[in-house]
Amino acid sequence: MLTFLLGACVGLVLGLTGAGGGILAIPALTLGLGWSVTQATPVALLAVGSAALIGAMQGLRQGLVRYKAAATMAAVGWLVAPLGLYIATRVPGTALMTLFAAVMLVVAGRMYLQARADNEAQGTLQRNCMLDPATGRLDWNARCLATLASIGAASGFLTGLLGVGGGFLIVPAFRKFSDVRMHGVVATSLMVVTLVSLGTLCHLFSQGVRFSSAGALFTFSALVGMVCGRLAAPNVPERLLQRMFSVLCAGVSLLMLGKVFYGMG
Numbered sequence: 001m002l003t004f005l006l007g008a009c010v011g012l013v014l015g016l017t018g019a020g021g022g023i024l025a026i027p028a029l030t031l032g033l034g035w036s037v038t039q040a041t042p043v044a045l046l047a048v049g050s051a052a053l054i055g056a057m058q059g060l061r062q063g064l065v066r067y068k069a070a071a072t073m074a075a076v077g078w079l080v081a082p083l084g085l086y087i088a089t090r091v092p093g094t095a096l097m098t099l100f101a102a103v104m105l106v107v108a109g110r111m112y113l114q115a116r117a118d119n120e121a122q123g124t125l126q127r128n129c130m131l132d133p134a135t136g137r138l139d140w141n142a143r144c145l146a147t148l149a150s151i152g153a154a155s156g157f158l159t160g161l162l163g164v165g166g167g168f169l170i171v172p173a174f175r176k177f178s179d180v181r182m183h184g185v186v187a188t189s190l191m192v193v194t195l196v197s198l199g200t201l202c203h204l205f206s207q208g209v210r211f212s213s214a215g216a217l218f219t220f221s222a223l224v225g226m227v228c229g230r231l232a233a234p235n236v237p238e239r240l241l242q243r244m245f246s247v248l249c250a251g252v253s254l255l256m257l258g259k260v261f262y263g264m265g
Helices: 002-017 021-032 037-061 067-088 093-116 119-123 142-162 167-177 182-206 213-235 238-264
Strands: none
Touching (some): 002 021, 002 213, 021 037, 037 093, 037 182, 037 213, 067 142, 067 182, 142 167
């Protein structure tokens, strides 16, 4: 029951925000079920990638996914993810958990500040990827391509290193550097998370990784949570959701740090 509830919560957050589910999957498995980071990573990738696929397909049907941008970010992410996987196998588990907690704190702080930012101030930010008013498509240029490639590289590296999917990075970055509306940002993020997570999982499969029945249950419940999250997303105020998620991330990261230092002591 606990495995099902934790997986459903991860899928729910992913469905609501297009981000966050991945960054909560590892803590759910390590803190909630007592797994190591190494054990949790492939299950987190499968659960998050599969759940994100549902949201991405919905976005495709609605015409919200910027598929060229998603393909660009995912392609670079695929190339960089093995580097993260390589480093993860050579870093002690306590160091990985400490790094993971630090990343969560940074994400929590940025999301909370973004939620407080005034909409007019957001509109004055420099955008590297602008929509063409005539076609409604992104105006592709060298600066836009470099921006998307950088987002994809960072996402892929963290996916391989920490098994987090990368949506927590893609959503704020894509939103900041483009004028794509939030619904399109979320849908595009879900597509990138799907491609990068499942692509990284293929690397793990090639190394002989296998899944337990608990991992399968966690993945199934994440799919259920994703469906509920996508249905509820239009009715949840965006700023409230960002603030709640940032507070949750901060709390979980502090719990992880406490576990690391307690274990080290």
